[in-house]
Amino acid sequence: MTKISLNGVVVDAYDFSDDLIPNEFNGNIEVRTLQFYFNVYGLQNFNLYSNLVGNSEINIKSEELNIDEKFNIKNHMSRYTGELDEDTLITFKLELTEIVELEDEPNIFVNLGQEIVYNRIRVRALTDLLIENDLISKEEYLEKIDLVEKENFEIFKKELLYGINQD
Known part of the structure; x- marks a missing residue:
């Protein structure tokens, strides 16, 4: 498990991947992409984290991974089995793309x-x-x-x- 802060809220992430891919607007720049899962329990946490990952941008920090950057939320999903109550295990998956501030205007x-x-x-x-x-x-x-x-x-x-x- 890896500790990751999502807008200041710490989660234990697993199945973590950290890749570089060409920027969709400028293929000469590589951007960092992250993908990971984390679990929470209960309806209240489901609502809290659903709102958190429902934004288009998120601040990610992790000392273990040497990350302190803003990312776009490219994709997110959550899943659980059965009725959603305070004891339900909910798994979230996040796919993030680093926000790259271009130094110059696009050519x-x-x-x-x-x-x-x-x-x-x-x-x-x-x-x-x-x-x-x-x-x-x-x-x-x-x-x-x-x-x-x-x-x-x-x-x-x-x-x-x-x-x-x-x-």
Whole structure:
């Protein structure tokens, strides 16, 4: 068991995992993720901890784990068996993601560049699947690109430049 403070309330955590994953907004930054379980007894504690983990953010402290940070509550769940009374064992599970304060504003051009690459990859994969499965020919695909470009280029340009959606 590991002692962890959740907004100042200490619990005995078990099945603890502590990982680093790429940040969902900036893949160049790794964020810490925590997952663990803890048990409480009774209806009153169930309500107390349900309210505690029902927030979007939580302060986590643990001297054993050298943690003193704010985390987003990515997911939480609780379970118990039978009727919920003062003797009922309740198990909580928390999945947390470290809140990373970005030193600089996100670079929109880097993000746009990444999005363009990902979209091209998706379009290529779909096109290849359609052609490989004889649902369309390469010529039909190229003809359709020309047609959509002729009909929509100016509209799409205005949407990008001025934020005007004409659909």
